[in-house]
Amino acid sequence: MPKIVDARVIITCPGRNFVTLKIICDDGTTGVGDATLNGRELSVASYLTDHVIPCLIGRDAHRIEDIWQYLYKGAYWRRGPVTMSAIAAVDTALWDIKGKIAGLPVYQLLGGASRENVMVYGHANGTTIEDTIAVALDYQRQGYKAIRLQCGVPGMASTYGVSKDRYFYEPADADLPTENVWNTSKYLRVVPELFKAAREALGWDVHLLHDIHHRLTPIEAGRLGKDLEPYRPFWLEDATPAENQEAFKLIRQHTTAPLAVGEIFNSIHDCRELIQNQLIDYIRATVVHAGGITHLRRIASLADLYQIRTGCHGATDLSPVCMAAALHFDLSVPNFGVQEYMRHTPETDAVFPHAYTFADGAMHPGDEPGLGVDIDEELAAGYEYSRAFLPVNRLEDGTMYNW
Numbered sequence: 048m049p050k051i052v053d054a055r056v057i058i059t060c061p062g063r064n065f066v067t068l069k070i071i072c073d074d075g076t077t078g079v080g081d082a083t084l085n086g087r088e089l090s091v092a093s094y095l096t097d098h099v100i101p102c103l104i105g106r107d108a109h110r111i112e113d114i115w116q117y118l119y120k121g122a123y124w125r126r127g128p129v130t131m132s133a134i135a136a137v138d139t140a141l142w143d144i145k146g147k148i149a150g151l152p153v154y155q156l157l158g159g160a161s162r163e164n165v166m167v168y169g170h171a172n173g174t175t176i177e178d179t180i181a182v183a184l185d186y187q188r189q190g191y192k193a194i195r196l197q198c199g200v201p202g203m204a205s206t207y208g209v210s211k212d213r214y215f216y217e218p219a220d221a222d223l224p225t226e227n228v229w230n231t232s233k234y235l236r237v238v239p240e241l242f243k244a245a246r247e248a249l250g251w252d253v254h255l256l257h258d259i260h261h262r263l264t265p266i267e268a269g270r271l272g273k274d275l276e277p278y279r280p281f282w283l284e285d286a287t288p289a290e291n292q293e294a295f296k297l298i299r300q301h302t303t304a305p306l307a308v309g310e311i312f313n314s315i316h317d318c319r320e321l322i323q324n325q326l327i328d329y330i331r332a333t334v335v336h337a338g339g340i341t342h343l344r345r346i347a348s349l350a351d352l353y354q355i356r357t358g359c360h361g362a363t364d365l366s367p368v369c370m371a372a373a374l375h376f377d378l379s380v381p382n383f384g385v386q387e388y389m390r391h392t393p394e395t396d397a398v399f400p401h402a403y404t405f406a407d408g409a410m411h412p413g414d415e416p417g418l419g420v421d422i423d424e425e426l427a428a429g430y431e432y433s434r435a436f437l438p439v440n441r442l443e444d445g446t447m448y449n450w
């Protein structure tokens with residue numbers, strides 16, 4: 048048996064913070080897992096270092112399921128983003144180790160490829176509709192078959208998903224949370240105009256997505272869905288905060304726009320009602336925040352019973368280690384939908400050398416044994432942790448709101 052003899056947490060900031068777990072076995076095999084929780088990085092690092100790693104030493108690295116159950120049931124305090132991100136990091140690293148020892152890429156251990164590659168969506172954003180369309184056209188030229196559209200809202204100083212200077216969006220931008228201001232009626236006016244302009248410019252052979260980022264009430268979401276229906280959106284994401292899973296019934300009564308939810312979910316229990324009541328079309332939970340490959344597969348299996356497809360979260364705060372793991376998962380599950388892909392910076396790509404590739408709007412995890420990703424610890428050590436928070440949101444009268 049490959050015995051776990053050591054494990055360490057590596058924190059690095061090549062432009063943004065990443066937390067990575069590396070597990071080392073007695074035969075020298077190592078595995079990596081992403082443990083990054085945006086804006087709360089050090090809590091997961093501490094949970095791993097102080098509470099998880101001591102329990103791992105001496106265990107058989109091949110017993111992935113048993114170790115998962117040990118960390119989940121054994122902690123007594125179940126679920127939550129910190130705990131589940133830490134469990135995910137261990138689980139991901141163990142799949143990496145198992146693949147390396149077997150000499151197989153992880154997707155082969157998960158049942159093999161269910162498709163040739165994995166369709167990804169890119170982020171087109173801009174302060175105006177015109178700017179956003181120009182970026183979307185560029186994505187289309189690069190071969191993307193699916194594009195997320197976010198544009199600035201006239202009369203609002205900043206909007207979720209709109210970057211100041213880049214194609215991708217990096218929200219954790221300050222040492223203390225930036226304060227944004229939100230106005231629902233202004234927002235509800237601009238999005239249908241954006242989609243109309245996008246269909247005119249991009250045609251109908253491209254999937255168009257939009258992220259509401261938890262900002263509407265269910266009835267407002269129903270209205271937006273209805274307004275967007277003529278433009279056939281691929282999905283509307285996070286229409287309303289999903290703690291209240293029942294709320295999605297109201298949205299469903301009013302629109303046939305497909306709904307995607309779950310990037311902040313960390314357990315199958317967060318999405319059980321949404322799935323079993325057929326209230327969503329895509330589940331966005333991903334490897335790092337939803338308990339690793341082991342738990343995410345369980346969520347996907349439940350979703351498959353209800354013809355709900357996967358659409359894993361893949362923003363830049365999920366490291367290349369999570370991206371690699373997600374691609375192995377995506378390639379293997381029968382009910383794959385789409386994978387989010389926000390390119391990392393060259394600095395991040397250098398710290399995390401990886402085998403995954405992008406071509407013609409799709410990705411492939413590569414065929415290296417394990418996950419096909421690693422962390423260059425020497426390079427990582429050159430980028431010191433720098434505290435960064437996600438913004439907070441207020442209504443124009445100062446009321447605290449959802450970001």
Ligand SMILES: O=C(O)C(=O)C[C@H](O)[C@H](O)CO
Nearest residue numbers: 085218258260310361362364
């Ligand atoms: O990529 C998305 O769909 C997001 O909503 C990005 C999130 O705001 C981001 O990952 C938060 O850390």
Ligand SMILES: [Mg+2]
Nearest residue numbers: 258284285310
């Ligand atoms: Mg989102």
